[in-house]
Amino acid sequence: MGIQGFLPLLKSIMVPIHIKDLKGCSVAVDTYSWLHKGALSCSTELCKGMPTTRHIEYCMHRVNLLRHFGVKPILVFDGGLLPMKSEQENKRARARKDNLARAVEHESDGNSAAAYECYQKAVDISPQIACELIQVLKQENLQYIVAPYEADAQMTFLAISGQVDAVITEDSDLIPFGCPRIIFKMDKFGQGVQFQDSMLQKNKELSFEGFNRQMLLEMCILSGCDYLQSLSGMGLKRAHASIKKFRSYDKVLKHLRYSGVSVPPFYEESFKKAILTFQYQRVYDPINENIVHLSNISDDIGDELDFLGPTMPKDIAQRIAKGDLDPITKMPFEVLLLLKQKGNSELLGCHLLLLMKQRTLLHIDSENWGSVPPPNIHIGYSSATNNSEFTESPCHEKKSPEHTVLRKPRQPIHKPCLGLHGHTNVQDTAEGKTREEATRKVTVRSAYFQHKQVEKNVYGEKQDCLSSGIAIDERKNALSE
DNA sequence: ATACCTTCGTCCC
DNA sequence: CGAAGGTAT
Numbered sequence: 001m002g003i004q005g006f007l008p009l010l011k012s013i014m015v016p017i018h019i020k021d022l023k024g025c026s027v028a029v030d031t032y033s034w035l036h037k038g039a040l041s042c043s044t045e046l047c048k049g050m051p052t053t054r055h056i057e058y059c060m061h062r063v064n065l066l067r068h069f070g071v072k073p074i075l076v077f078d079g080g081l082l083p084m085k086s087e088q089e090n091k092r093a094r095a096r097k098d099n100l101a102r103a104v105e106h107e108s109d110g111n112s113a114a115a116y117e118c119y120q121k122a123v124d125i126s127p128q129i130a131c132e133l134i135q136v137l138k139q140e141n142l143q144y145i146v147a148p149y150e151a152d153a154q155m156t157f158l159a160i161s162g163q164v165d166a167v168i169t170e171d172s173d174l175i176p177f178g179c180p181r182i183i184f185k186m187d188k189f190g191q192g193v194q195f196q197d198s199m200l201q202k203n204k205e206l207s208f209e210g211f212n213r214q215m216l217l218e219m220c221i222l223s224g225c226d227y228l229q230s231l232s233g234m235g236l237k238r239a240h241a242s243i244k245k246f247r248s249y250d251k252v253l254k255h256l257r258y259s260g261v262s263v264p265p266f267y268e269e270s271f272k273k274a275i276l277t278f279q280y281q282r283v284y285d286p287i288n289e290n291i292v293h294l295s296n297i298s299d300d301i302g303d304e305l306d307f308l309g310p311t312m313p314k315d316i317a318q319r320i321a322k323g324d325l326d327p328i329t330k331m332p333f334e335v336l337l338l339l340k341q342k343g344n345s346e347l348l349g350c351h352l353l354l355l356m357k358q359r360t361l362l363h364i365d366s367e368n369w370g371s372v373p374p375p376n377i378h379i380g381y382s383s384a385t386n387n388s389e390f391t392e393s394p395c396h397e398k399k400s401p402e403h404t405v406l407r408k409p410r411q412p413i414h415k416p417c418l419g420l421h422g423h424t425n426v427q428d429t430a431e432g433k434t435r436e437e438a439t440r441k442v443t444v445r446s447a448y449f450q451h452k453q454v455e456k457n458v459y460g461e462k463q464d465c466l467s468s469g470i471a472i473d474e475r476k477n478a479l480s481e
Numbered sequence: 482a483t484a485c486c487t488t489c490g491t492c493c494c
Numbered sequence: 495c496g497a498a499g500g501t502a503t
Binding site: 004005033036037038039040041042043054055058120170232233234235236237238 | 482483484485490491492493494
């Protein structure tokens with residue numbers, strides 16, 4: 001839910017800014033919001049698993065806008081599900097499902113306008129969609145990171161650790177996370193408004209005089225956030241007034257109870273967890289190539305942190321960050337694509353065997369890793385790939401062989417890989433799985449904007465199945481051993 | 482005055 | 495998701 005109505009109350013310290021003012025800077029980009037906006041124009045196609053690249057083009061347009069003005073973007077993607085948000089996620093998934101059902105119904109009634117509207121509300125920015133964009137980013141030598149959990153925490157980490165100068169997002173949650181410099185509402189011309197931490201003292205609508213970071217955070221949680229519903233009647237204004245008066249949440253809760261407000265016992269417990277989730281969420285540090293906490297964790301907090309989600313082996317974290325593994329299922333995207341394309345259980349059985357085999361080879365089971373909801377099948381093939389995508393500066397054109405391979409689909413093995421399927425599993429979504437969008441093609445092409453005119457050719461040449469083509473090759477070899 | 486609920490636009494042509 | 499407007503307290 002973000003922080004309800006926070007941004008309007010910070011108007012006095014929000015300053016207009018244009019991307020060109022950030023020339024020479026690097027910025028972290030909340031890719032979700034761009035993908036989501038871009039997906040609106042082609043939501044019907046996306047929901048049905050039909051081929052489209054409009055959402056990718058939308059993102060690349062903005063990425064190129066940044067590059068045009070000399071700003072170096074690092075695209076950040078959402079990763080795994082945070083236990084604290086699971087009920088919200090379920091709610092949203094259900095809403096999407098309902099809208100999809102409604103859209104299908106409207107469509108069969110011939111009401112295409114209503115259907116379109118529902119499709120827009122049914123689009124899900126799945127890891128597979130992110131993966132499609134990542135294929136393009138790889139080709140363009142653009143930096144990106146898939147967060148182990150939330151992109152918000154990941155972007156804040158990059159900002160605080162000085163790896164980026166600012167963050168571009170639409171989500172006010174970055175403020176309680178403690179992100180020092182945020183650009184909201186960036187439009188297609190590069191115009192937006194800037195929030196700076198250091199300006200808070202000068203805010204007019206709400207006075208933050210005497211507030212420290214902790215108080216700001218507690219105020220935000222008190223008013224209701226993704227991790228904890230607010231007490232009824234508690235919004236931003238009351239939360240602000242309460243924290244201003246009592247300076248800490250426990251005193252506020254004590255006062256509320258004293259005044260006869262019933263504060264459920266779990267509320268206080270959840271509040272602590274919410275604070276810790278904002279402060280110590282797991283993020284990926286591209287410099288050390290490993291999972292760390294958003295801020296350094298002191299030993300006296302060290303007790304149960306399971307609500308931050310399971311930790312993971314270093315190599316898994318690296319593969320997730322690179323976009324090789326689905327951050328939720330921990331399955332390689334290539335394998336997922338293949339399974340969806342073939343959609344036949346005999347192959348699936350073979351691959352599960354393969355997965356198990358590789359899994360044991362990598363000794364990555366056991367430990368904290370065994371208790372996650374989805375079956376934790378994580379494999380790694382071609383173990384030592386280059387992890388350098390995001391730690392290095394621009395010049396590594398020559399050293400990514402797989403990228404060049406991607407452009408040459410030597411194997412015309414499976415042309416029936418786009419179109420034609422996907423319609424069958426519209427009802428499949430009842431299972432609430434990560435289903436049909438995997439059947440969509442992954443369009444990979446280089447020089448995204450300079451060569452826009454060759455778009456039709458690209459489509460015609462069926463370059464769409466290349467990455468899965470590679471996957472199939474590798475599978476074949478591995479299986480025939 | 483405040484909080485909460487609903488609706489609408491986001492995209493593109 | 496945020497913005498905006500209506501409404502209940």
